Amino acid sequence: MGKKAKKEPETPTKDEFDPLSIESKKPDTVVLMLHSSEEVVLAKACEGIRKFAEKGDENRVTLMGLGAVEPLSHLISHEDKSVRKNAFMALGIMAHNGDVKKLLKKLDVIPSIISKLSPDEDVVIHEFATQCLASLALNFACKVQIFDSEALKPLIQLLSSTDPDVVKNSVECICNLVQQDQPSRVAVHELNGIPPLLGQLRAEFPIIQQLVLRTLQSITIDKETRVAFREEQGLEKILEFLTTKEYTDLHVEALQLLCNCLEDVEAMQYIQESGGLQTLMTFVTTPTLPEVQSSAVKAISKLAQIYENRKILHEQDVEKSLITLLTMDNNRVRSETCQAVAVLSKNSASKDTFRHMDGISPIVQLLRSESAEVRESAAQALSGLTSGNQLNAYAVFEAEGDEALVQQVQDGSPKEVAYAASVLTNMAAQEALRRSILSQGAMQALVRPLQSKDTHLLVSVVQAVAELACDADGRTEFRNAGGLPHLVKVLHSYNTEVRRNACWAVSVCANDEPTASELCKWGALEVLQDINSSTNRRNRFSEIALQKLLDNNLSAKYSLTGHLSATDIITDGFYDPGQKQAGQRVPDFKDLSKQAINQRRPVIAVNGKPQDVFGHDLAGDKQLDNPSESRPTSGQSNRSGSRAQSKEKAKDADDNKHQEHIVAEKQGSLPWDCALCSLITEATQSILPLLEEREQCRALALLVSSAMGGPVSAEQLHEFPWELHLSELKHEEQSNIIPVGKIKKGTYCHRALLFKALADRIGLGCSLVRGDYNRAWNEVLITDSTAKPPGCYSQPCKYVVDLMHNPGELIKGNSPAAIKYQCI
Template identity: 80%
Template sequence: MGKKAKKEAETPSKDEFDPLSIESKRADTVVLMLNSPEEVVLAKACGAICKFAEKGEENRITLMGLGAVEPLSRLISHEDQSVRRNAFMALGNMASNGDVKKLLKKLDVIPSIIARLSPEEDVVIHEFATQCLASLALDFTCKVQIFDSDALGPLIHLLSSNDPDVVKNSVECIYNLVQDVPSRVALCELNGISLLLGQLRSEFPVIQELVLRTLERITADKEARVAFREEQGLEKLLEFLTTKEYSDLHVEALQLVSNCLEDAEAMQHFQETGGLQTLLKFVMTPGLPEVQSNAVKAIAKVAQSYENRKILHEQDVEKSLMTLLAVENNRMRSATCQAVAAMSKNLTSKDTFRLLDGIKPIVQLLRSESAEVRESAAQALSSLTSGNQLNAYAVSEAEGEEALVQQIQEGSAREVAFAASVLTNMAAQEALRRNILSHGAMQTLVGPLQSKDTHLLVCVIQAVAALACDAESRTEFMTAGGLPHLLKLLHSYNTEVCRNACWAVSVCANDESTASELCKFGALEVLQDINSSTNRRNRFSGIALQKLLDNNLSAKYSLTGLLSSTDVITDGFYDPGKAQSGQRVLDLVNLSKQVINQRRPVVLVNGKPQDLRLDSPSESRATSAQSNKSGSRASSKAKHRDEDESKPQQDKEVERQGLLPWDSALCSLIAEATKSILPLQEEREQHKALAILVSGAMGGPVSAERQHELLWELHLSELKHEEQSNVILIGKIEKGTYCHRALLFKALSDKIGLCSSLVRGDYNRAWNEVLITDGTPKSPGCYPQPCKYVVDLMHSPGELMRSNSPAAVKYQCI
């Protein structure tokens, strides 16, 4: 055999490319490599991009501009694990950028990310996949898509991961998701609470904090609180609170406690396991103001429940709270005042705080430099004085009125609302109300009435209603310009604002002067509109309208056509004629300024021997005072008019100056009625005699067939031209028909103390109805029921016709 020859090397295939190591310092070159078909190149490119993105926000923006996001979003689903891992790392670092998140949402990458949360996947992929989802879950649309893609189950499963970064990112993503109710419900159904509680003992504080914040959000729902208790959550939470190692997280833990203890059952269980004593211990532990304030906030939240307040009261929590008012820490004082406000919903606690001398220091906090403290102090006082007279007096003894009025003048919306509530509570006591008014409360309340804050408006309106209990306070409010602002609130479509505005108007309308001003600003029309609406009508709108009418009888008669026996006509009453519902009833000043027209005259009653203002009763008093100062000059004018009624020019001059002339003819009729009618013993005889007197003053009896011969319309027209005014004194009418005679009868009846009503019919018809008791008592103290009669003033003056009888109906109708 010959020598064996050396084997020659195989010639390389001409299709193969020799391996090439590439190094690049340009990001755009590396981004281009993301489109390579080779796994090794893709993995290295993704790794390089990850390192570049880690260096800062500018680099992430640069990578996005170079188009790196789209290929990375594809590579996270690559079949090669190293490529997937590096692509996830790069994408996870970039996902915190807002523009990157928008692009990822557009690329619909969420399903691809969720698909990589399976247990078989690499832990690094889990870390950066959850990091991506946590960033995307901050966007509402992405949050919905993550939930709809059933991501909660895999995320909850990853809470058991051995990698802390995976756990941290998973909890953070869950926290972002449970801001919405469906996610909270789903988490409970997937047993997420148990796994979250398990992470409370994590060695990483950031995970513990995220868990506490997530549990706090979840337990906002009652069903979740039940699930929390079933998983021994209260016990684990109590253990957490008693562990000094976790003291830096006790603030967050206490916030979770306040949620869990909203249910009475949880509170009872917490007390039985010593949790309540632990909570109170935090309250009384000095040196940790943030922990203390959060413990107090927990008490405030827990005390929203009636059952919980009873338990807290049994633990003497009021005493603990009072000691905290002296702490020089604004957050603590604010939290304490809020807890006092919550506990004061318990009637016994209200008295306890007063007996512990707790009201005075709270009043002093109204002058704090901290707006938060002032607001909380006012809130506490509002609760303390609600339905408690002794506490209201205690606030006054601490000189709280001035501070509360100042707070309304200078405070924020919530400060003003609470301060106004305190004043409302205090105003129930007459003495306190006068103290409040002495500090200018009515003027101060006008400003807040222009606010847009509905809660503030309701509180301020209630304060106005509570304080406007006498003519003096109403005048102050009116002088300060409060009525237009109050009436503007009647137009509010907020039910509470409108309802309380109606209440305030009903209070302000309790005297004639304020009622007259309210009518000038259109209150009657607005209230009529409200009462005609089924949606806007409320329990106070009808009362307000009735009060206005009762104190403005001219408008009442014009709008309703009826004055009852309790509606007493006084000087200054006028009949402008029948007005339609919703129509403005002009005041006498405006009516007197009108040029003479063809309409029926306005009939005025003024039997008082002195001048009356046209403007309003309050102005009348002011004019009276002015006349007293001017002395004999005004008296001589009145006397001159009394002596010579044939001088209409002087009357016109008086009217031009805003004064009413004296109706001497009416005064004579009043004197005659007083002299001749009052001595009569029988009611029937009194009404009959008065009817004859009225008929004689206005043209005497007129038969039904010859009414046309009375010529009353011509007579009134002559009077209007003689006086150069549409306003005619009733005493000057010598030819009057039904409506004039009925008005005169009513006016004279009211002057001499007889009872009669005035009813307006159609076509100038009007009549008076009187109640007369017929017969004698059947037995001592047993009188027959009075009967209603219509008084004839036209045809057979003095005849009394039984109401609804044919004769009465014929008298009332044409």
Template identity: 65%
Template sequence: MGKKVKKESEPPSKDVFDPLPIESKKAATVVLMLNSPEEEVLVKACEAIHKFAEKGDENRSSLLGLGAVEPLSRLISHEDKLVRRNAFMALGVMAANSDVKRLLKKLDAIPSIIRKLSPEEDVVVHEFATLCLASLSVDFSCKVQISDQEGLEPLIQLLSSPDPDVKKNSVETICNLVQDLPSRVAVRELNGIPPLLELLRSEFPVIQQLSLRTLVIVTTDTDTRATFREEQGFDRLLEFLCNKEFSDLHVEALQVLSNCLEDRDSLQLIHETGGLQRLLQFITTPTLLDIQTNAVKAISRVAQSSENRKLLHEQDIERSLVELLSLEGDSLRTATCQAVAAMSLHLASKDAFRDLDGIRAVVQLLGSEGGEVREAAAQALSSLTSSNQLNSYAVYEAEGDEGLVQQLHDVIPGAVAHAAAVLTNMAEQEVLRCSILSHGAMAALLEPLQSADTHTLVRATQALAALACDAEGRADLRNAGGLVPLVQLLRSNHKEVRRNACWAISVCANDEPTAVEMCKLGALDLLQEINSSANRRNKFSEIALQRLLDSNLSLKYSLTNTLAPTDITVDGFYDPGQARSGQRVLTLEDLSKQPVNQRRPVITINAKPLDTVSVDQSEERQQDSPTETRTASVLSSKGSTRTPSKGKSKGRKEDEKLRDEDESKPQQEVATVTEKPWMLPYDAAFHALVTEATKTILPLHVESEQYSALARLVSEVMGGAVEVDRQHDFLWELHLSELRYELQSNIIPIGQIRKGTYYHRALLYKVLADRIGVSCSLVRGEYNRVWNEVLLSVGMPHYPGCQPQPRAHLVDLIHQPGRLLRANTPQAKQYQTI
């Protein structure tokens, strides 16, 4: 036998590549491997990138720069399950980087991610796919794309996943999506409320918190709140609130409860199950500040309904809120004041807060350093004092009026607006109004009247109108310079601001000095412009214009050419002639400074001697100065417990200081400062006419005799009867020219006119009639034709039993003085026209 020979092994195949284990220390190399066709290489590359990306955002940015995102976004759809899983792990971690998110949005990766949320996919894929969506859903456009790709439904299904990370990522994504209204509705329609409620029982606080945050948002929808009730949401919520282990999440839970309690059905349900008592315990039981604050906010939401306020009142909620006002913490005090404001819409609650001395507690918060607290306190007082005089007086008793006036200087518009609203409510009572004015309220309103905030402007003008309803208030307003910003508000484009400004002007126009000043500032022109516009005109602008004219009859007559029987002229009235459209009517003082000219003379009325004028002006100056009388009237009110020396002593100190300064000035300097004001000359002749008319006309008992006798008196004074065809011989123009040059003035007192035509006689008739109580009007026509109309009771001749009816008649003052012409007859029309 031959020797055995060792059998040689078969040579390796030439076309097979031996396995090559690769170790890379460069991320760039691994990124290149993402383009490999081998599944094993892809799996290892994705795994390496995932680990590298987890180490920090700097690494993620580095991978982005190396181009790792694009191949990863393709690999999440790879056929191999392991490749898909590892690619998602890498991409999920990298998506936390903002630049990566922008690139994924550009690559349109969202549809691919959503497709992998199906139940057939691996749990790890679900975890990192939802992680990707959680990062992307922060962006608005990504939210829209996720909703358009119907990503919400699989996300809701994944809320029931056994994996807590999947739950956490899914609910976080949903929480981001429901920031938009369509997604909130979709959550309800896709039956998302039950799984969200189930997450409250999770052992992971972050999942519970995200679920609560989502519920806070979705329960702002009315239909969702109904679904919440149907799914026993209140039971779950109260169970959660009763668990002290979850106290750090009770804030969000209370916010959900607050939303749901807006509905009457929800409140009734929670009341029946004892939930309302539990909510009140959160208010009264010392606990975390945020929890108490949110419990009070829940009460505020509940109190938005009148029925809910009644139910809360039955639970004695006012006592709990008053106790909270004394606790520290700006957020809690702010929320409590807002709850007080809401509950004060209930009449019984207003009284309860006053009885519990809650108003004083709120007043004290006006001095808080926190701006939100001051604003909320003023809001509460505004609600408490609305249509409630007892509460307004309680604010005064707590010395709140001074604090409210100070708050008009606040930098927070809301605080200013609410303070002005409280002052408006308080100003309904005279004693309170005087006290408010004594603290300088009119000067304090100057800044709010120039605010850029429309709500502040509305409230400020309302306060001004309430405080300017008497002479003292209007004098304060004038002295403070408040008429300038008020008149400027007529230019406002805001409808409500303009309307309130008109109302304030109509109130201020109740005395002549204020009306004249406002006319100087252009109020009349602005009101005429407003009333000529169909869009801007309103009933308040019409009232303001009428009031402004009624307070300045000279202006009214010049602009409207008519004075009604109710327009009673007084000393100081003058006729400057008919004003053209857009023409400014000058004051008497301005007209007195003009040199003698050839224009129509200005006719004036003044039967008041100079010594009487001096006395009246002295009294006016005393009224315009800081008065002790006003403060004394406030302090002497019945039942007042305020310190009686506060306002009064301040006024005395100011007066003493001014007196000392005046005494220290040299006499020459004082004399230089004091200028003698211009005064209308006394018309002794007119005074004599008034006396004569009183003696001769008033004793007559028949109306027609009074009208005719007064007409004859006027005609006799003004040159007697003038025949119709001899009017050209009646040289009244020459007479007026002589008077003008004799007086060296364009202003002529009516008593000095001895030759007068239609408009002189009609004017004299009107002013004499007003002095003796005879009713008549003054109407200006064309071409210097002016006449008086009177109402004369005339019976029907063919029906003796009929009651006499008042008929309008014109009074003939020129041709047949004393003749009464029936209005609209040919004789009357001839008298009215040339």
């Protein structure tokens, strides 16, 4: 046999290029390779881009700038499996960049990616297609497009894949889609996605279990989905999951899912019947991870939302467990525990239990925590514990909680302030506690939050003001703190609850004359009149507030309503600025006193209290302002002579300053009316001793008529020079304000006012009514003194007192003669 000849290599044809191995370190070169027609080149270029993109976001931006995104978006649909796989991997890494996501949406690549989720596609393609979608689903605009392209159905089908990477990416994508997106949450339920998700709770890989729990937690926000979750035995599986020790690191997510389910009464009933409550209590009482305990306590809070559940939890001694958690060195646990206490406090028995077990003091201590979340939750807990429970309110006081609460009102966040103010409101129902709260500067602290726009905060703060202002000291502190103008502004609120509570606070503050006058100064009367004229905004508190303001500011009441009843007692300080229409502002006396003399009707003032130039009450030898500390008498011991002398010198200096202040402010004070003082003395001495009320009325009418020019017949009324007389008095006084006692020629309105002022001094009941054209009259109720048979009583009759034409005559009310007296 001849020797075998050696085979010669084939000579390449002319149209073929010899194989060429390319290595490149330049990304722009590799990007150019993406446009190659050779599968091997394309696959290697995609792989190189993936590796480069994995090194950081800066590289992804570089690749996008070189134009790599668009060819990659086309290559995911390439015929070659290796090219498609590598293109998906590169695109998935690139999609971590926000700008790349926007570009992919603009290139409309998402439908093409979703099409690769079909069952016919290779598992490797499924893996990287779902990975790419999971990354894109973090962008809201892409999320919407993914949902609109109906990606959820194939993604749910892929939950049954045998490849754990496909399952993990699919769950992650679904999880990202349902975050804060109600349509996606509903679609998962409608596409029957709950069973396959529950099936993955026992997955081999914890990351899949965690993503499943987070997905279920998101979709069970919706009530219908929770119903479907229960129907698929979701509660049973979650409780079983919680009792499995090997899943301890995932118990936080499982408890958070359970919290959502406990929104429904049916779920709560199942928890009770299945022993799930004991499971929850185990997490609360057994030392474990703080995150697990806080989630368990949150679930307890959800359970306690139902009345029956609170009773059951109380029977399980839940209060004891919660008190133990209050001392844990973890802010999240303490915060959740305080919130649970707040919910459980809706049960009166639990309120008492927390007090009996000394649970209130540690909550008070948490008011001083460095964590704002803990402080807020502590105040919330105390608000619940003290609501309707005065023993708990006193326990807060004993733990020195009032000081911390006032500090919280002053410096806290809106929610802290709201809860702290609520606790102070509950405590202030007790006088001793109220005084202590006021001594901590509560009224000053409430002024700042009173200017907030937060409606919940405003309701709580205004309620606190109302409760603390129920006595003179509280009102004075609030007035001095400058809170009244801000309270009046709150009356303008469009929120019904805020406005109603503000009206209530105004009605409380208006219980004394100084505060009522100050409120009127800031426009409270006008606002309340406007509110009460509206059928939508009017409420019983606004009506009470308006009446209280008028009752304690008779000058404004007479000006606006033209009527003072027998119970409206005119005292020194009253002035009549004339009739004002509803909604008009009644001028403040100080403003009136500063006006130059004008042609308008004079302001008639009542002040029978003699004062010297320094503001001292000569009749009672008392100073009008708050007196300084009294000097020790000869019988009192003085432990430090030099210290006492220093006080004396300081007091003398204060007195001098006070006198200078009084002189400076003399213009704004009511002028003393010595003539009125004399009339009061005469009425007291000569009229008060009269036994018959009818005789007192007649005698007083004669006194008033005599003081103001005597009888004037109706025919001569036009000749009575009262207007000229008042004009002369204005120039004599150099003021538009005229003391009523100085009027010697007075007409109906002046005589009626003087009669009312004197009648009130001697205890003779009468009203003051303003008519038109300077008419005014007094009405009295007098019982007929004629003897009646036993058991029969006369009804008092209303009479109009004649002070002008036939002084002393009592005209039967509503008679023609009375009407003639009242009208021109």
